[in-house]
Amino acid sequence: MASSLEPITKRTTPATKARNPRLRHIGKLLIRDKFLYVLALPGLLYFLIFKYVPMWGIIISFQNYSPYQGVMASPWVGLEHFQRFFSNPDFFMLFRNTLAINTLSLIFFFPLPILLSLMLNEVRQQAYRKIVQSIVYLPHFLSWVIIVGITFILFSTGDGAVNQMLVSLGFEKIDFLTNKHYFWAMLTAQSIWKDAGWGTIIFLAAMAGIDPQLYEAAKIDGAGRFRQMWNVTLPGIRSVIVILLILRMGHIMDVGFEQVFLMMNGAVSEVADVFDTYVYRLGVKQGQFSYSTAVGLFKSMVGLILVIGTNKLAKKFGEEGVY
Amino acid sequence: MSYRSRDRVFQAVNAILLGIISLITFFPLYYVFIVSFTEPSTYLSSELQLFPKQWSLDSYKYLMSTNAFLNAIGNSVFLAVVGTALSLLITSCLAYAISRKRLMGRRIIMLLILLTTLFNPGIIPPYLLVRDLHLINSIWSLILPVLTNGWYVLLMKGFFDSIPTSLEEAARIDGCNDVSVWYRVILPLSLPSLAAFGLFYAVAYWNTFFTALLYINEFSKQPLQVLLQNMLIDASTAAGGSVAAEMMSEQRIPPETLKMAAVVIATVPILLVYPFLQKHFAKGAMVGSVKE
Numbered sequence: 001m002a003s004s005l006e007p008i009t010k011r012t013t014p015a016t017k018a019r020n021p022r023l024r025h026i027g028k029l030l031i032r033d034k035f036l037y038v039l040a041l042p043g044l045l046y047f048l049i050f051k052y053v054p055m056w057g058i059i060i061s062f063q064n065y066s067p068y069q070g071v072m073a074s075p076w077v078g079l080e081h082f083q084r085f086f087s088n089p090d091f092f093m094l095f096r097n098t099l100a101i102n103t104l105s106l107i108f109f110f111p112l113p114i115l116l117s118l119m120l121n122e123v124r125q126q127a128y129r130k131i132v133q134s135i136v137y138l139p140h141f142l143s144w145v146i147i148v149g150i151t152f153i154l155f156s157t158g159d160g161a162v163n164q165m166l167v168s169l170g171f172e173k174i175d176f177l178t179n180k181h182y183f184w185a186m187l188t189a190q191s192i193w194k195d196a197g198w199g200t201i202i203f204l205a206a207m208a209g210i211d212p213q214l215y216e217a218a219k220i221d222g223a224g225r226f227r228q229m230w231n232v233t234l235p236g237i238r239s240v241i242v243i244l245l246i247l248r249m250g251h252i253m254d255v256g257f258e259q260v261f262l263m264m265n266g267a268v269s270e271v272a273d274v275f276d277t278y279v280y281r282l283g284v285k286q287g288q289f290s291y292s293t294a295v296g297l298f299k300s301m302v303g304l305i306l307v308i309g310t311n312k313l314a315k316k317f318g319e320e321g322v323y
Numbered sequence: 324m325s326y327r328s329r330d331r332v333f334q335a336v337n338a339i340l341l342g343i344i345s346l347i348t349f350f351p352l353y354y355v356f357i358v359s360f361t362e363p364s365t366y367l368s369s370e371l372q373l374f375p376k377q378w379s380l381d382s383y384k385y386l387m388s389t390n391a392f393l394n395a396i397g398n399s400v401f402l403a404v405v406g407t408a409l410s411l412l413i414t415s416c417l418a419y420a421i422s423r424k425r426l427m428g429r430r431i432i433m434l435l436i437l438l439t440t441l442f443n444p445g446i447i448p449p450y451l452l453v454r455d456l457h458l459i460n461s462i463w464s465l466i467l468p469v470l471t472n473g474w475y476v477l478l479m480k481g482f483f484d485s486i487p488t489s490l491e492e493a494a495r496i497d498g499c500n501d502v503s504v505w506y507r508v509i510l511p512l513s514l515p516s517l518a519a520f521g522l523f524y525a526v527a528y529w530n531t532f533f534t535a536l537l538y539i540n541e542f543s544k545q546p547l548q549v550l551l552q553n554m555l556i557d558a559s560t561a562a563g564g565s566v567a568a569e570m571m572s573e574q575r576i577p578p579e580t581l582k583m584a585a586v587v588i589a590t591v592p593i594l595l596v597y598p599f600l601q602k603h604f605a606k607g608a609m610v611g612s613v614k615e
Contacts, residue, residue: 029427035501036420043417044432046470050449051439057448067451116344122337134601135345138352141593141600143530145548146586149555150351153582161354193348225333258533262556276446283447284537296445304442 061294074290081294090278098274101260102252104188110248112192113199114241118229120200121207136197144258147190151263152177155186178267187259202244203237210236243314250310253303275299352590359383359583363576382576382584389570391542391550392585398462399529399547403592406466406528411521414471415513418479419505433477440473446537453538464538465531465546475520482516483509515602522600529592547589555582 030037056071061081063074085091116136123129139147154161155176163173176182214232223231257276264272275295283292357372362379386392421429421436449468458464486509494508510517532548539545553567571578 026427033423033426033501036423036426039416039502039505040420040426040432043413043420043471043476046413046467047436047439047473050452050468050470051444051473052435054444054448054452055442057451058444060448060451067454119337119341122334123341124334125338128338128341132341132345134597135349137601138594138597139348141526141597142590143532143548145530145532145551145555146589149551149582149586150355152556153355153579153586154351159579193351197348225330261536262552279446280537284450289447289451293445293447296447300443300445307441 058293058297060290061297063290065290065293067289077290081291082298084291085295085298090273093270094273094275094278097271098253098255100184100271101187101255101274104184105191106245106248108188109191109196110245112196114203114237116196117200117203117207118233120204121233122225122229133197133200136200138197139194140198142194144256144262147194148259148262151186151190177263178265180268180271183263183268183271187263190259190263203240206237206240207233239317242317246310246314246317250307251303252306253299355583355586358580359587361580363580366577366580382580383588385576386581386584386588391567391570394543395545395547395550396588398544399531401462402465402528402531402546403525406469407521407525409466410470410524410528411517414475414479414520415510415517416505417471418476419483419509421476422480422483423501433480436473436476440477450537459538460541460544461538462544465534466528468534468538469527479513479516479520482513486512518599519602522596525596526593526600551585551589554585 060071060074062076062078063071064077065071065074120129120132123132152160155163157163157173157175157177160176162176166173174182176186210233214236215228218228218232253275255274255276257274257280260272260274261277261280264277276299279292279296279299282288282295354373357375358366359382360378360380361372361375361382362377363381365376420426421432423429426432453459453464453468458467490508490512491504494504499507530548531546532552535546535549539549550567554571557567571581
């Protein structure tokens with residue numbers, strides 16, 4: 001039935017009979033592609049129900065929402081919740097923690113995949129390289145529960161292996177998990193363990209695309225290994241580095257909820273609380289739905305502006321961007 | 324030093340450094356593995372052991388004899404199997420439909436999907452929605468709200484776009500309609516890609532924690548990750564999940580070896596699919612990098 005794919009033109013519907021030829025045309029298209037619409041329907045329903053209905057649910061941040069009155073009948077309060085949030089000392093604390101965690105990640109996490117992929121790229125024995133890659137990629141697939149759990153097993157002051165080792169070497173025990181001075185460092189270290197290896201994939205792919213003739217030419221000019229890395233490999237992946245850095249800046253408001261939530265305890269909550277954990281605690285646990293939705297909306301709006309802004313920036317640098 | 328010997332030194336130093344990095348990465352997992360197989364009566368927490376003094380499966384036997392643990396594993400297996408199957412079905416159907424250029428409304432649908440990747444309404448509105456749908460404490464609350472996502476649909480659409488249209492035309496001449504083209508032509512051709520998406524969905528479902536924290540209160544309906552959190556994290560801080568605490572109160576077996584056995588059991592499924600995942604890392608870098 002090859003004919004079923006031929007374009008349906010308006011000529012097939014005599015204008016005299018059709019009250020609205022445009023509508024009839026649409027009807028014909030719908031009938032022709034009915035199976036496609038049936039296939040698309042479940043997915044479309046998903047997006048409408050689970051993505052667009054919640055977007056409408058945002059209006060409760062301008063109300064005093066009560067579950068008994070529902071979204072339609074709850075009283076409007078305008079920007080009251082936003083004003084309350086901005087004048088609350090919590091606002092400063094959440095902002096500081098979010099920025100601190102992300103800044104540490106930019107400084108200490110971001111360069112590591114680049115360094116590691118430079119090292120992996122220099123390995124000649126493919127078997128050895130495969131083994132190292134298999135090991136460093138693995139933690140990416142473990143859940144935060146497992147990673148934080150292992151952290152507790154290894155770093156607890158009671159019988160954690162790390163503290164046992166410190167004691168046997170004659171040092172004092174360190175309260176890694178309950179000292180607020182170590183909290184951000186612990187988060188950064190965990191992220192490095194989980195994802196520094198995984199982050200190399202995109203750089204290794206970029207390195208694989210570098211023309212081998214460039215290395216030949218550099219060698220003839222007498223360049224050693226480091227010179228080749230500096231003058232051939234790094235310039236070859238520069239655009240990837242720039243775009244990843246820019247896109248990372250677009251997510252500076254995001255801190256993984258699960259990691260912080262699981263690592264958080266009473267002793268460190270002052271440096272641990274970020275927007276998502278705050279929203280979870282006040283909204284889900286304490287039932288302040290309108291206020292916590294307002295906090296979440298503020299975070300999402302700033303995030304949206306940052307993502308769009310950084311994408312524009314990436315395009316200015318001549319990169320493709322994501323959107 | 325000559326160029327060749329300098330190169331040798333460079334290679335050796337590089338290989339050694341990478342070896343050390345691999346060891347550091349691998350050590351925590353190795354340590355947990357070793358302790359979990361240690362005969363509980365010989366385990367001393369004050370001693371760092373790198374090899375079990377006496378191998379034993381007692382911690383595993385005990386864990387597997389508790390209802391709470393078996394129940395949690397059952398819930399997580401259900402999530403990983405049913406969730407992955409449904410997610411793949413829904414994602415591939417929608418991606419296939421919008422990859423057909425003749426579909427009316429295709430641009431609007433794609434725009435609507437793209438917008439969901441840009442703006443996220445936060446935690447509370449979806450929570451209230453799930454509550455209004457009476458899905459709280461239902462295992463479906465862990466599947467339906469994360470059934471598919473915009474990134475995966477658009478990535479898979481891109482993949483379907485790359486399948487030559489001549490194949491579809493040939494199938495149509497043989498009498499296929501849209502559904503049979505999808506089922507007989509597109510799906511078989513994209514099996515490797517579907518496998519990659521399936522693996523990433525399966526890992527995400529197996530690691531389900533946040534949605535369970537939000538939507539499930541009943542202990543018997545919790546997936547494995549929540550039980551693990553109770554055992555590993557709550558129990559070592561002050562509170563302690565009651566069922567988990569009870570579970571670990573077995574006198575003969577120290578909580579440490581039990582905790583580590585639980586971590587190993589939760590990690591094994593990941594290790595089992597890991598070799599298959601590795602085949603699809605290139606795609607995975609795209610798929611995985613967009614889901615946090």
